[in-house]
Amino acid sequence: MTAPADTVAELRALIGVAQYEETGEFPVERGYIWTTLSSVENGNPLFWDEDVADAVTGGFIAPPTMLSVWFRPHHWAPGRSAPHLPLQIHFDLKERLGLPEAVMSDNTIIFHDPVRPGDILTTRQVLRSVSDQKTTKLGTGRFWVIDVEYTNQSGALVGVESYTGFGYRRTAGPDSSPEASA
C-alpha cells in the first residue's frame, strides 16, 4: 500500500514544528533511579554515595541515560480517555501512512544540564524528516527522524533525543527478525 501523496505532503508540512508539549506525570525520583541502576548493576558512587554526589555533582542526579524514562506514561491512570504514547509523532506516522510495523534503527541522545530528583521535565517532539518509500529486508515503508527536546522546570535544556524510525509492512515470513521494537 502506498500512502497518498497529499498525506505525505501534509506530514512533511509538520517538519520543524514543535508538537505534543507535555509535562512529566511525576517528578524525577530516586526509586526509578535505584531500580534502573540495579537492572544494569551500575555501582557508580555518584548515584549511591551522598558525599560523592555532593562533591562531584552538587547533590544527587539521575543517570543521564534515564532521560526518556521520566516521560513514559503510567500504564493506567484514572480518567484517562485515550492512551498517551511517548513519541506520539512516531505512532501518528505509522497510522497516517498505513504502516502497521515499525523499528527504531538508530537513536542519538545529547545530554545537557543534569537531571535531579524533584525535577519536573517538559518535552516537545519535532519531526525532522520523512523519506520517500524504501524497501528493506523487513518490508516496504518509510524512514523518519523525530527529535524530542527535554527541559526542566527552570526552562534549562537537559537533553535532546533524536530517533530514526522505519515504519513498514512485512513482506517476509515470521522468520524475519526485526531489529528493535517501536
Place this chain on the structure above:
Amino acid sequence: MSAPAPAPAPVLLLCEVTTGDRLPELSYDVTATTVVLGALASRDWRPMHHDKDFAVERNGTRDIFLNTPNQAAWFERFLTDWTGPHGRLGRMTFRMLGSVFPGDTMRLSGVVTDVTVDDIGCGWIGVDVTLSVDGDVKTTCAARLAVPVDADDNPWSRTGTRWQPS
C-alpha cells in the same frame, strides 16, 4: 556540623587515554528477569519486553528482548565503570542491529576513537562501544564523554556555554 567530605580524586584523566585504547570488557548472562526488570525500570510496558507469545507472534522474534532504553543504561554503566564518577556523557548514538534475548551472554567492548580538548578546555573522549552475542554485533554505541583534564578539573561543573556536548 561536620565539614563536607573532600571530593574524591578522578579515576581517569584525559592524559591517561590514547586513541586505540580498549576498555575493560563486560560480560553478562541475560535472563528473562534481566529483560523484564530493564523494561519496567525504564517504564516500558510494551508486551514484547515481557510477553513471549506476543514477541514471537507479533514481532517475529524468538523471545522477549532487551529494550533500547535499558541498553542505553548498560552502555552508560560500561563507560562509567571505566571513567569513574567524574566521567560525564555528552552524546551517545545507538544503532540497533539485532535483538538480545534471555539465554544470551552479552559482551560489551569499547575502543577509544579520539581524544580532544575543546575550545573551552573540556577534555573529550570518543568511544565506539559494541554489544555482541556469540560474536554477532547486536547494538553499537558511538559515545562522546568528558573526563577531567587534570586532578582539579570536573566536567560536571561546566554549565551553559561552557558545556558543548554535541
